[in-house]
Amino acid sequence: MIIPTEPIGSIPRPQYLVEALQRQAGVDELAGLQERAVAETIAAFAETGSPVVTDGEQSKPSFATYPLAGFGALAPDGVVIPFEDGHTRQLPRLTAGPFRYQTYADQYFTAARRHTDRPIKQPVIAASAVSLIYPADELDGYSRDAFVEDLVDEAAADIRRSLDAGADSVQIDFTEGRLSLKLDPSGGLLRSFVELNNRVLDRFTPEERQRIGVHTCPGGDQDSAHSLDVDYAGLLPSLFELRAGRFFVQMASEENPSAALAVIRDHAKPEHRVFIGVIDPINPAVETPETVRDRILLAAEYIPADRLGTCDDCGFSPFADDTSTSRDIAFAKIAARVSGTKLAEDMLN
Template sequence: MLRPLSTQIVGSYAKPHWLGRHERIHHLDGSWWRPEADVLEEAKQDAALLAIYEQERAGLDIVTDGEAQRVAYDRHFLASLSGIDMMDAEKQAYVSEVETRKRNAEVAEMMEHFQLNPKIVGPIEWVRSSAAKDLEFLVAHARRPVKVNVVGPLTLLDRLADHHYGNPRDAAMALAGAINKEMLALEKLGPAVIQIDEPAFHFKLSRAREFGVELLTRLVEGLSTPVIVHACYGYSLYAESKTANPTYHEVAEIIAASPVQGMSLEYEQPGHGPELLKHTGDKHVLIGLVNLGSREIETAEHVATRLRAALEVVPAERLHPCTDCGMWFLPRAVAYGKIRALVEGTKLVKDQLG
């Protein structure tokens, strides 16, 4: 369900510090969670209810559970796969084709554990759903259409050390087959949109060029729910800057050449303009119109001005105001202010369009 100018966030909403230790988001030992085991499920659900409530109170058209019931958007899905050794992680230096990450004390612990990669030790198969229980809760409690996020295979491969397949394409295709089964299971629960989170389409562009369309084609086999691919610059929390990358338009072109229904692009903090949108083909386009690298809350008029310019390239039927990537680390008051500005700015444009 992608109605004209549908407002939404990328996926995560502000995660309370009483729920998790933010510096441990990449830990593999469960030490992210603060609540004791006997109250953890209740705490997760309370945080999800808070995220749903605030998105609906702000007036977003499509809502998520804020990813409150998972630690991280990517490794959350490893527990549902066979062929992965979670206990014997291998440290690998993170090498990106787009280097935007800070190297300072603030994020030292995050980055140290980000480089600990579980191993692929055998054939990858989907065993059970990682997100179905969370989605059931979201559908039961949301009063608006919902979106569910799954990690993309190229990004998940980037978080693993391959000791089985021997080449990136074969490993990524195996992951795509497993994630497709996850998506088919989630589709039965009735989400309006399924989003594939694929920052590696940007960070590992050479692989996306080589077999990105093939991966996306495998991912959506048998699906009828609209599928969006999100490709970003990484979290603002550990981004020194997000200067517009001259190759980012290629990411849009790769997604545009695939059978998915749309793409989600980081737009505000990098300072992209309508020129980027000329590379999106006939797909639905979600563009970030609030900057998560700043605690300053945008005005509705700022959002409206940026949106009007984008409408010169993409018609309202295929354009959807969104946030930039990942709000989990923001103070809740800031996160709420930003999504409220997104809604109010979009309303200004809708009123103008009639």
């Protein structure tokens, strides 16, 4: 029995790329530096022994906004996401339709494939996250229903293009799931998010959905989270109503992992592979392989080992300007995850 282990997505950008972004380097120079950063990131993944890699999202402005870059009908004053340390992130606001993605994730996969033959996982943003750009007041000439129809088409195309390009799997980033319960404790917003994302997932066959995963976490940006204080028990039952085959669930930073694992045991379906977070990206201390092993053995008390996988809780740098974690620490943590997963695998076998 093999316990699969995978990264979530983002890796801190090298300093030369951060500086180039800060000084707004020209298009050609920036493209060359991003290509270099992708190559270095994939090489560093290989050194950890990671069986699955990503491009580290080196070329994305952020995990959430990459489809929007260059779209003209946007204003900067959209939904504000507050983090526990007081900093915020703000989404743009749609001002007119029709809505179309400007960038699809398969272009990142294609760029990464030039540098490795290893399986590549391609993260994409959830339709539910992008839906937050539509304003509270309906736009003249472009109804919310029309926007949602366009959004479902675009989000499904984003996944389809990556699968067709050869991605080993596609991971839908659903960090807004737990946050929705802070915005709307009744759960109505969460239910609408699940319904919307299932409209996208229904575009795929059951076999294809086994290659599509959903990632949930309480956010991780500048060493802070946005919804870690929200009870996981409110999210997890709805999470497993999503018609995906794989689930990547933050757990290393969870205060009471046993309680959360019990909810997963009760709600995950037999066809689900559950990847448990065993690395906390916003904690600067590097986990030991033994710590990772023990977290996996705890999870195996609740989830059958043949349906278990491991991952990091979140990406290490989901926004391009987040320099709170160094690349060295990120890859040391990834190496610990790979080694610790092997230790647990040997014990469970």
